Amino acid sequence: MSKELNYAQPSLQGTIRIPGDKSISHRSIMFGAIAKGTTTVEGFLQSDDCLATIDCFTKLGVKILVEAEAVQIISNGIDAWNEPNEILYTGNSGTTTRLMLGILAGSNVSTILIGDESIQKRPMKRVTAPLKQMGAHFIGRDDAQFTPIAVEGKKLQAIQYKMPVASAQVKSAILFAGLHAEGETMVTEMETSRDHTERMLLHFGANIAVEGKKIRLQGLQELRGTHVVVPGDISSAAFFLVAGAIVPNSKLVLQNVGLNPTRTGIMEVLQEMGAKVSIRHLNNVSHEEIGDITISTSELIGTEIGGELIPRLIDEIPIIALLATQARGRTVIKDAEELKVKETNRIDAVVTELKKLGANITATDDGMIIEGPTPLHGADLFTYGDHRIGMMAAIASLVTSSAVTIDNEICVGVSYPNFFEQLSSVIK
Numbered sequence: 001m002s003k004e005l006n007y008a009q010p011s012l013q014g015t016i017r018i019p020g021d022k023s024i025s026h027r028s029i030m031f032g033a034i035a036k037g038t039t040t041v042e043g044f045l046q047s048d049d050c051l052a053t054i055d056c057f058t059k060l061g062v063k064i065l066v067e068a069e070a071v072q073i074i075s076n077g078i079d080a081w082n083e084p085n086e087i088l089y090t091g092n093s094g095t096t097t098r099l100m101l102g103i104l105a106g107s108n109v110s111t112i113l114i115g116d117e118s119i120q121k122r123p124m125k126r127v128t129a130p131l132k133q134m135g136a137h138f139i140g141r142d143d144a145q146f147t148p149i150a151v152e153g154k155k156l157q158a159i160q161y162k163m164p165v166a167s168a169q170v171k172s173a174i175l176f177a178g179l180h181a182e183g184e185t186m187v188t189e190m191e192t193s194r195d196h197t198e199r200m201l202l203h204f205g206a207n208i209a210v211e212g213k214k215i216r217l218q219g220l221q222e223l224r225g226t227h228v229v230v231p232g233d234i235s236s237a238a239f240f241l242v243a244g245a246i247v248p249n250s251k252l253v254l255q256n257v258g259l260n261p262t263r264t265g266i267m268e269v270l271q272e273m274g275a276k277v278s279i280r281h282l283n284n285v286s287h288e289e290i291g292d293i294t295i296s297t298s299e300l301i302g303t304e305i306g307g308e309l310i311p312r313l314i315d316e317i318p319i320i321a322l323l324a325t326q327a328r329g330r331t332v333i334k335d336a337e338e339l340k341v342k343e344t345n346r347i348d349a350v351v352t353e354l355k356k357l358g359a360n361i362t363a364t365d366d367g368m369i370i371e372g373p374t375p376l377h378g379a380d381l382f383t384y385g386d387h388r389i390g391m392m393a394a395i396a397s398l399v400t401s402s403a404v405t406i407d408n409e410i411c412v413g414v415s416y417p418n419f420f421e422q423l424s425s426v427i428k
């Protein structure tokens with residue numbers, strides 16, 4: 001369904017409680033299903049992607065009760081799962097698809113995984129190849145590069161794996177498989193990526209050792225159900241961080257934001273660009289840091305973003321590109337080829353759509369170059385069915401001189417179902 005966004009010179013004021021982190025919500029269900037006993041989750045993100053994860057485990061016979069943000073998972077452990085009589089549908093979710101491949105590889109069930117049109121184009125060999133080295137058995141298009149993929153659960157062997165790509169999904173798929181493999185699995189990262197899997201392993205009582213970019217996990221450990229509190233998603237907060245900084249006369253307080261350092265690249269970029277941003281009420285929940293962030297309208301300057309920062313802000317790049325259109329000077333985003341294999345090719349999508357609004361932005365092989373500040377005007381924008389492109393377009397419309405229309409507002413439900421309600425609540 002298309003949506004017209006027409007805000008006449010708004011200012012943004014107020015407080016938003018940021019909904020649950022998508023990565024942590026997925027993992028809370030996965031670990032709850034693997035562990036023996038009852039797991040309770042608080043602050044769960046009821047978005048399309050996370051519900052796809054719940055649906056997969058329900059089909060495997062795990063009992064999962066969802067009541068708004070509270071979830072209860074009752075499981076007798078991975079060995080008690082049923083062989084499903086239906087195909088597991090992972091929807092639009094790369095995280096569900098790749099992590100499930102790692103989990104199912106070492107289970108004792110046979111299953112088939114399929115996703116939506118976007119998932120069917122996203123590369124899976126980055127997980128199926130190392131998992132095969134551990135003894136996993138997959139059948140799928142192009143040597144298990146693309147879904148649908150059939151998985152026959154097998155006894156696995158530990159692996160020592162040096163990652164060729166900075167990806168938390170690849171790391172996590174191997175760690176999940178390693179948990180059900182004989183011996184000690186060691187993963188060495190190229191760059192540090194989000195470490196929610198490692199932290200949740202600790203939270204569920206597993207023995208895991210992390211030394212710099214090396215992670216060691218002893219196989220065949222039994223996990224026990226526990227209570228998990230999910231912090232707010234900094235990738236969702238990012239849209240309001242940028243809105244608060246670029247919309248005139250604005251001040252926003254974002255509560256309950258996850259501040260795990262493997263995710264806070266956008267905070268460093270905002271500070272580097274001169275944004276008026278501060279953090280208060282730092283706290284810890286379930287092995288994750290949280291806090292409240294205040295942001296106000298700022299004079300911004302261009303910056304360079306690359307190297308180890310990229311995995312720590314990978315999903316925020318579309319909205320950071322919009323931020324850069326309103327900053328003085330040049331912003332260079334590099335080392336971000338991974339954007340090409342997200343829900344859509346996010347280098348092409350961001351550059352094409354921001355150009356329609358009048359931005360001075362050029363695609364490069366591994367990112368983009370933006371010159372600013374540029375006044376933006378309205379246009380009909382295409383989301384490519386990608387939630388992060390849809391939300392970037394909505395935030396852009398707050399600073400355009402005329403209306404922006406987006407072709408699909410529903411896609412925001414993948415990670416942020418109440419995005420438009422929360423946006424409306426702070427527009428004055």
Ligand SMILES: O=C(O)C1=C[C@@H](OP(=O)(O)O)[C@@H](O)[C@H](O)C1
Nearest residue numbers: 023095166167168169170314315
């Ligand atoms: O592990 C995760 O929860 C995620 C890892 C990242 O993907 P990659 O591992 O492909 O970089 C990120 O883009 C995705 O939104 C969530």
Ligand SMILES: C=C(OP(=O)(O)O)C(=O)O
Nearest residue numbers: 092093094095315342343
């Ligand atoms: C890339 C994303 O998620 P996934 O890989 O789980 O589809 C995202 O949320 O931006």
